[in-house]
Amino acid sequence: MAHNNSYVDKKFNVVGTRFNRPDGIDKVTGKARYGADASAPGQLVGKVLRSPHAHAQILKINTSKAEKLQGVKSIITFEDLPDLTGADQGMADILENCMARGRALYDGHAVAAVAAIDEQTAAKALKLIEVKYKKLPHVTDVDEAMLPTAPIIHERIFTRGVEPKPTKPSNISSRTEMGNGDVDAGFAAADVIIEHSFKTEQTHQGYIEPHACLASVNPDGTAELWVTTQGHFVFRNVCAGLLGLDIAKLKVTSSEIGGGFGGKTHVWVEPVALALSRKANRPVKMVMSRDEVFRATGPTSSTSIDVKLGAKKNGEITAAVAELRYQGGAFPGNWAMLGCMTAFACYDIKNNKSIGWDVLVNRPKVAAYRAPSAPMAAFAVESAMDMLAKELRMKAIDLRLKNVAREGTLAPYGPTYGPIGIEATLKAVKAHPHMRAKLKPNQGRGVACGFWFNIGGQTSTDLNIGVDGTVNLAVGTVDVGGSRSSLAMIAAEELGIDYENVKANIADTTSLGHNDMTEGSRGTFSSGMATIYAAREAIEVLKQRAAKTWGIPLEDVSWEEGHAVATGKGHGNLPKLSLREIAAKSGRTGGPIAGHNEVTADGAGMGFASHICDVEVDPETGRSTIVRYTVVQDAGKAINPDYVEGQFQGGATQGIGWALNEEYIYGEDGRLQNPGFLDYRIPVCSDLPFIDTQILEIPNPNHPYGVRGVGETSIVPPLAAVGNAIANATGVRMGHAPMSPPRVLAALDALDAG
Amino acid sequence: MSKSTLVSTTVNGDAVEFACPTDESLMTALRDRVGLTGVKEGCGTGDCGACSISLDGRLVCSCIVLGVEAEGRSIETVEGLSQNGVLHxxxxxxxxxxxxxxxxxxxxxxxxxxxxxxxxxxxxxxxxxxxxxxxxxxxxxxxxxxxxxxxxxxxxxxxxxx
The missing domain is CATH 1.10.150.120 ([2Fe-2S]-binding domain)
Structure with missing residues (x-):
């Protein structure tokens, strides 16, 4: 059955209102089961031995003493995870990241793993494994890694995207270039040109729930995996590929997920747990420590970015260039490419060019972190926009509005925009009371914009109607922030029934077709689309049953507000039939009533936001405190506004943490110095004010309800919004994030000295 | 396995006994031995508060209290907040x-x-x-x-x- 994804303006009954989430009670009573909350008969405890070196050759691993320890049931090294990846280098990288193969590539890289009868025995066994390392030179800084003198991390890496093809390996895995027009001509036409360099440090998603799983592999090749993940179907495919299991025989169940933000889109200990279980022939539970989460999962890139902007006196930007260097950890990524794509996406600049360098360093393999790569590019570009405005003696917001991207603007990364919300968010910011709130001494106000693509992707949904008229909605996108509530609302809206009569569940991998990850702000967008289509299929069945009951042609039946209504001539006296009445008779009219949908959801609407930040800087300590903060973002259509606001507030707070405090600090020895929440300080309750939000709704033309993804864009503007606020409070332009007290104090001292 | 100690305590109003090694945290004992997995582990170092419980009326991170320290004391966890099916x-x-x-x-x-x-x-x-x-x-x-x-x-x- 073909479905039309075009937006239709209509009045909603359920969508757009605020309902409590169906998983709320379990989560406030402690009943909800997360990754570490499952257990199986005879389960073992798995633990990983990790490299203490940033870069080292592994000469020998001797497990014999550990094997003899009573209670140890299996020990694995890379030899127990043979390379089955064929020519798929991406999968080979995942395999090598899960378990070092001859070389440890970063502090924390897994070297061996143990499964034992309890925690204490497993910990003891790790200490009995003897690993002989030969330390190798390392590099952890993105700029240093690009130098020709830098130690090479992979001899197989020759920079892609440069001509002629390099003859020597390097740590630069690829160069990307994109843009439009002629930037040289653009700069020649400029009255004012500003140039500045920026750095951002590596940050972690900081989900409160560490990675955890429970794996069980049987000798016949059937297996089960309970895991905290953003995408159990993808985990199934990846784990099956790495372990040589059949996809259909590996059942993966997603637990409740205690935060992901991109960090739970990749496998780390899961293939290890499966391999340990296979060898021990018993279930193995693995829970990462916080130290392991910081050292050995996937934080986001640290970066180094140069921006150059040219403009006419009237504020028209004639040219924009950015050169962006992103490290992806010890394996190649495409993070700089994403930075290039997003850097100038908020603006209509005829001549623009972005050059990206993806770089390898001896740090953990980078993973997605909420609008991955966009916040760093926005920090550089949005800071430079304020610098340009200052040079032009224009209000920063007016410079943005003067150059803002609109419907019809050619985006730097290729497409021509449809209806987008950036101009509307800027106008809303300009009119917002926050902009008129009085600032006190040492306080400053900053504004910044942000963009994220949002994605659709493969989605599969089942909707089953019970004989009592209540509805089960089975979806395959993991609920990371309340999507079960919004999807149940969508089903209720389509069917014309009460929200309370729909129960949304996340189905395991054996119960539903493939679903891509919950990533790219796609959960409610794509599963929402599939839910609409599944509900419409179910309505077709409901109408058929009504037609059969009445003995009239199907074309004489319509569906109105939860009821089948006879519409044709001569049927005027037939009383309408409710969904419940039809469902009650389903056993006699043709069997169960259901709707299904499998779709590759296309047409995710782009997300744009503008943020306002007021900051107070203590001139004695360099500490910056957020005084006021406002998020304005286009949601397309907010299904459940409570949780849209929650996404705005949460993303903004993560961005504030990145702007002010959070960073990976590596020592000279290449080891991570702050792998814990005490020293890697995320914002706490007393750091923040209330985060004000304003939801704009500019419908996405490619979704029946106009929905756009809302999860990620909110982390993009804060770094620059904070930086611009600090600049306005102090006169100091911070080019290095986080703008932590020592950095701000040093900049203030330099200003005084200068 | 290291030697365990028997601990008698009160959890959410009920008398509870468990045996745990002397170096095991109260968080682990509550989760793995008493079955109260509403006590969450976020860091294991007392920095995140996910394992917060009330111990004799005092708010503590149960990950930095030893299981054996619960002897003779009174513990309240999230599982004990609602009474008779009515949420707090x-x-x-x-x-x-x-x-x-x-x-x-x-x-x-x-x-x-x-x-x-x-x-x-x-x-x-x-x-x-x-x-x-x-x-x-x-x-x-x-x-x-x-x-x-x-x-x-x-x-x-x-x-x-x-």
Missing amino acids: PLQQNFIDHAALQCGICTPGFLIAAKALLDRNPNPDESEIRYALAGNLCRCTGYDKIVRAVQATAKDMRKKGRS
Whole structure:
């Protein structure tokens, strides 16, 4: 059955209102089961031995003493995870990241793993494994890694995207270039040109729930995996590929997920747990420590970015260039490419060019972190926009509005925009009371914009109607922030029934077709689309049953507000039939009533936001405190506004943490110095004010309800919004994030000295 | 396996006994031996508050208390907050105010917020924020959590007067 994804303006009954989430009670009573909350008969405890070196050759691993320890049931090294990846280098990288193969590539890289009868025995066994390392030179800084003198991390890496093809390996895995027009001509036409360099440090998603799983592999090749993940179907495919299991025989169940933000889109200990279980022939539970989460999962890139902007006196930007260097950890990524794509996406600049360098360093393999790569590019570009405005003696917001991207603007990364919300968010910011709130001494106000693509992707949904008229909605996108509530609302809206009569569940991998990850702000967008289509299929069945009951042609039946209504001539006296009445008779009219949908959801609407930040800087300590903060973002259509606001507030707070405090600090020895929440300080309750939000709704033309993804864009503007606020409070332009007290104090001292 | 010690304690009003090694945290003992997995592990170092419990009326991170220290004491966890199927006003307000997203930090926040309201039924925003500063939430930006606690304080004062 073909479905039309075009937006239709209509009045909603359920969508757009605020309902409590169906998983709320379990989560406030402690009943909800997360990754570490499952257990199986005879389960073992798995633990990983990790490299203490940033870069080292592994000469020998001797497990014999550990094997003899009573209670140890299996020990694995890379030899127990043979390379089955064929020519798929991406999968080979995942395999090598899960378990070092001859070389440890970063502090924390897994070297061996143990499964034992309890925690204490497993910990003891790790200490009995003897690993002989030969330390190798390392590099952890993105700029240093690009130098020709830098130690090479992979001899197989020759920079892609440069001509002629390099003859020597390097740590630069690829160069990307994109843009439009002629930037040289653009700069020649400029009255004012500003140039500045920026750095951002590596940050972690900081989900409160560490990675955890429970794996069980049987000798016949059937297996089960309970895991905290953003995408159990993808985990199934990846784990099956790495372990040589059949996809259909590996059942993966997603637990409740205690935060992901991109960090739970990749496998780390899961293939290890499966391999340990296979060898021990018993279930193995693995829970990462916080130290392991910081050292050995996937934080986001640290970066180094140069921006150059040219403009006419009237504020028209004639040219924009950015050169962006992103490290992806010890394996190649495409993070700089994403930075290039997003850097100038908020603006209509005829001549623009972005050059990206993806770089390898001896740090953990980078993973997605909420609008991955966009916040760093926005920090550089949005800071430079304020610098340009200052040079032009224009209000920063007016410079943005003067150059803002609109419907019809050619985006730097290729497409021509449809209806987008950036101009509307800027106008809303300009009119917002926050902009008129009085600032006190040492306080400053900053504004910044942000963009994220949002994605659709493969989605599969089942909707089953019970004989009592209540509805089960089975979806395959993991609920990371309340999507079960919004999807149940969508089903209720389509069917014309009460929200309370729909129960949304996340189905395991054996119960539903493939679903891509919950990533790219796609959960409610794509599963929402599939839910609409599944509900419409179910309505077709409901109408058929009504037609059969009445003995009239199907074309004489319509569906109105939860009821089948006879519409044709001569049927005027037939009383309408409710969904419940039809469902009650389903056993006699043709069997169960259901709707299904499998779709590759296309047409995710782009997300744009503008943020306002007021900051107070203590001139004695360099500490910056957020005084006021406002998020304005286009949601397309907010299904459940409570949780849209929650996404705005949460993303903004993560961005504030990145702007002010959070960073990976590596020592000279290449080891991570702050792998814990005490020293890697995320914002706490007393750091923040209330985060004000304003939801704009500019419908996405490619979704029946106009929905756009809302999860990620909110982390993009804060770094620059904070930086611009600090600049306005102090006169100091911070080019290095986080703008932590020592950095701000040093900049203030330099200003005084200068 | 190291030698275990028998511990007699009270958990959510019930007499409970468990045996645990002397170096095992109370968090692990409650989760793995008593079966109260509402006590969450976020860090294991007392920095995130996900494992918050009340120990003899005092708010503690159970990951930095030893299991054997529970001997003869009284423990309250999130599992004991609702009474006879009726949610504690904090629990209801967390749901009503959308004060949770992923929910992993929620048990700890509820215990910490209850500890605050037990000693100060009328906290201002700043007092709420400092009382909850030992609990990390990465999803919400704390906005709706603070509002849920404010609403609860108001509800409970109103109820106290009636």
